Amino acid sequence: MVVGVHRPTQLVIDRQALHDNIQAEVTRLASGCELFMVVKANGYGHGAVQVAQVAKEAGATGFCVAILDEALELRAAGFNEPILVLGVTEPEDAPLMAQQHISATVAATDWLVAADAYLALAQPTAPLQVHLGLDTGMGRIGFKTTTELTTAVTYLATHATLNFEGIFTHFATADSPDETYFKQQVAKWQTLTAVLKERPRYVHVSNSATSLWHAACNDNMVRFGVAGYGLNPSGTAIPAPYALKPALSLTSQLVHSKQVVAGESVGYGATYTAQQTEWVGTVPIGYADGYERRLQGFHVLVDGQACEIIGRVCMDQLMIRLPHDYARGTRVTLIGRDGDHVITLQEMADYCQTIHYELACGFTSRLPRVYRH
Numbered sequence: 001m002v003v004g005v006h007r008p009t010q011l012v013i014d015r016q017a018l019h020d021n022i023q024a025e026v027t028r029l030a031s032g033c034e035l036f037m038v039v040k041a042n043g044y045g046h047g048a049v050q051v052a053q054v055a056k057e058a059g060a061t062g063f064c065v066a067i068l069d070e071a072l073e074l075r076a077a078g079f080n081e082p083i084l085v086l087g088v089t090e091p092e093d094a095p096l097m098a099q100q101h102i103s104a105t106v107a108a109t110d111w112l113v114a115a116d117a118y119l120a121l122a123q124p125t126a127p128l129q130v131h132l133g134l135d136t137g138m139g140r141i142g143f144k145t146t147t148e149l150t151t152a153v154t155y156l157a158t159h160a161t162l163n164f165e166g167i168f169t170h171f172a173t174a175d176s177p178d179e180t181y182f183k184q185q186v187a188k189w190q191t192l193t194a195v196l197k198e199r200p201r202y203v204h205v206s207n208s209a210t211s212l213w214h215a216a217c218n219d220n221m222v223r224f225g226v227a228g229y230g231l232n233p234s235g236t237a238i239p240a241p242y243a244l245k246p247a248l249s250l251t252s253q254l255v256h257s258k259q260v261v262a263g264e265s266v267g268y269g270a271t272y273t274a275q276q277t278e279w280v281g282t283v284p285i286g287y288a289d290g291y292e293r294r295l296q297g298f299h300v301l302v303d304g305q306a307c308e309i310i311g312r313v314c315m316d317q318l319m320i321r322l323p324h325d326y327a328r329g330t331r332v333t334l335i336g337r338d339g340d341h342v343i344t345l346q347e348m349a350d351y352c353q354t355i356h357y358e359l360a361c362g363f364t365s366r367l368p369r370v371y372r373h
């Protein structure tokens with residue numbers, strides 16, 4: 001998709017906010033514990049390369065991504081730090097990862113066997129760095145038993161194409177005030193890792209929620225994601241130990257404004273009909289930009305006031321009710337502050353009955369990302 005640079009709609013990313021969130025967490029970590037910034041899904045929509053740069057300046061010593069292409073993007077941008085791919089990659093790509101010093105998450109020994117065959121053929125100059133994933137209750141990927149884990153560790157120890165660099169797990173409920181399931185996962189993690197005779201370089205369990213609220217579990221690396229972007233992983237359930245600063249705002253401008261009279265309708269399906277004479281403004285953003293159709297009835301800010309989104313959100317435009325006429329070019333804030341009012345991704349997510357993660361990474365590439373500070 002092209003980037004809409006000739007349209008006055010932008011995602012504005014506050015570098016200082018990113019920096020402050022990440023640095024606040026780095027400062028809280030026990031000595032010897034490193035922070036790898038999670039920049040998957042284009043840095044949760046904020047721009048992976050730009051976020052990685054700020055994270056590095058704020059003290060991050062490595063990065064996590066979801067898929068190999070995201071790791072390659074960082075390497076192409078010149079980052080030399082460790083990068084861990086959190087998802088399962090293709091064994092065929094093991095030589096490429098080894099050559100690029102990109103670490104693989106491994107969830108089964110047959111993957112190691114397949115990768116070893118490709119590595120033996122390609123003979124990259126370095127072994128493939130492997131992090132073993134343990135499934136302690138997330139039910140997604142990873143080894144579940146001590147037998148399976150022991151087999152994998154033995155395989156790694158006896159194959160020079162592979163290096164056992166890390167071991168980790170992922171918690172399903174670290175963002176919940178109820179710690180019952182979290183504690184069960186910790187117990188499984190302890191049982192599984194007890195079979196290790198040697199600790200690899202990186203031992204890690206913490207996403208943002210774990211690092212914020214269960215820092216005692218951290219071990220020697222945290223995979224810090226959503227909180228770095230200034231978003232509370234629990235939504236509003238648990239307060240963060242320091243003020244998280246949301247880094248993303250979304251702004252546009254009125255491209256049209258008009259008066260409608262009682263009985264006139266607005267938008268597809270004519271779902272909104274004016275009850276009286278009112279001013280209607282048009283804003284050039286829609287669901288093709290990731291501004292959800294479900295946001296009909298939500299609001300934006302114009303001149304420091306909340307204005308309701310009336311009628312259905314279209315693919316590329318939406319309509320709002322204005323208190324009076326405003327000139328074309330008047331600023332519209334869809335996320336962020338205008339005067340005394342703020343619209344947060346959290347409020348938008350609550351309105352859409354989803355989580356801020358989904359909205360943040362749903363903004364499409366048509367929206368230009370503009371960096372401030």
Ligand SMILES: *Cc1c(COP(=O)(O)O)cnc(C)c1O
Binds near residue numbers: 038
């Ligand atoms: C996405 C992800 C993270 C980061 O999670 P946040 O909640 O954004 O901090 C950490 N670890 C794994 C395995 C992940 O998939």
